[in-house]
Amino acid sequence: MRSKKRTAALALGIYAGILGTIHGVFQLAQGSSEISGMLIQAIGAPCNPEQVWHACLPALTFAETYRSSGILAIAFSLYALYIILFPNPRRPLAMFLPAVMMLLLGAGFVPAFLAALSGVAMALESRGKTSKNDSKGWRVVSYFWPAAPLLFVIWSTAAWVVGSVYNDVLLSLGFALFLVGDLLLPFLTLLSAVGADHSALHG
Numbered sequence: 521m522r523s524k525k526r527t528a529a530l531a532l533g534i535y536a537g538i539l540g541t542i543h544g545v546f547q548l549a550q551g552s553s554e555i556s557g558m559l560i561q562a563i564g565a566p567c568n569p570e571q572v573w574h575a576c577l578p579a580l581t582f583a584e585t586y587r588s589s590g591i592l593a594i595a596f597s598l599y600a601l602y603i604i605l606f607p608n609p610r611r612p613l614a615m616f617l618p619a620v621m622m623l624l625l626g627a628g629f630v631p632a633f634l635a636a637l638s639g640v641a642m643a644l645e646s647r648g649k650t651s652k653n654d655s656k657g658w659r660v661v662s663y664f665w666p667a668a669p670l671l672f673v674i675w676s677t678a679a680w681v682v683g684s685v686y687n688d689v690l691l692s693l694g695f696a697l698f699l700v701g702d703l704l705l706p707f708l709t710l711l712s713a714v715g716a717d718h719s720a721l722h723g
Contacts, residue, residue, distance in 0.1 A: 524665060524720075525645040528713035532706055533604030533615065533638035533675045540597030540627030540635070543577050545628055546619050547590030554585055562593075562628065573683045573690035579624035584691070589626035596621040604642075604686040612646035615639030630702045637710050643699050644714060655718065661708075662715030675701045 561576035562570055564586075569575040576626040583589035600618035608614060616639045623632035678700065682688045688696055 523645055524713040524716040525641045525710075528669060529615075529641035529645065530604060532634045532674060532709060533600060535630045536619075536634035536638060537597045537601030537604065539676075540600065540622050540631035541554040541594050543579055543626060543631065544590040544595075544597060544722070546577060547586045547593060550586035550590075552582075552585050552587045553585030555581060555583065555589065558582060558718050560586075560589070560626065562626065569654075571691070573687050573693075576703065577628055579626045580623060582624055583626060593622065593626035593628075596625060597627050597631065600638075604638055607642060609646065611644045613640055614641065624696070633703070634706055635636040636646045641710055641713060658715040658718040660696050661711045663717040664708055664712035666712075668712045672705040672709050674722045675705060678692060 533581040543562040546564070547560075550564040558580055559689070560579050560581055561567065562579050563576040569578065574660055579589075581589040581593075585590055596618045599617065603618065615635060617634035619626065619628075619632050619639055623629065626643050679690070
């Protein structure tokens with residue numbers, strides 16, 4: 521039976537790879553224009569980061585042009601997808617390389633964060649059974665499974681549809697939306713998966 525950590529790794533890693541690729545595609549659309557500074561918006565003009573809920577997909581990149589940044593972002597995002605879909609048990613830490621490169625080469629902050637969380641889930645899964653220490657704490661977070669990953673999947677897909685219709689509503693939520701949808705839910709997905717596996721093993 522597939523462990524909950526593996527399921528969490530898949531949910532987080534697949535979305536990270538897809539969203540990182542989207543960042544890269546939008547950067548390719550900006551052509552070979554040079555990048556001034558390291559902080560960019562993947563979606564170029566006329567997109568205004570202060571007027572859309574997704575802030576035109578902000579990212580960090582050390583590439584010199586949008587085209588090169590886009591190519592690298594797509595390459596490492598697809599590499600992350602490959603690792604999560606075809607994991608190598610002998611390389612449990614493999615996901616951390618694309619996560620770091622996604623962060624540095626234009627695939628976006630959220631995709632890189634999700635890829636890193638996916639890597640943590642894969643690394644923890646490779647350890648097998650956990651000790652009984654703090655079993656009560658793991659039991660508490662296990663109660664959020666499968667609600668946390670379900671809410672994450674719903675948010676990560678529905679937000680783009682809702683945002684296209686109710687942009688001003690999501691924009692008004694601002695940092696709270698980012699904190700809950702992009703940080704808290706993914707982190708809770710990982711914790712609840714570890715807790716659910718721990719509870720299943722130790723009762």
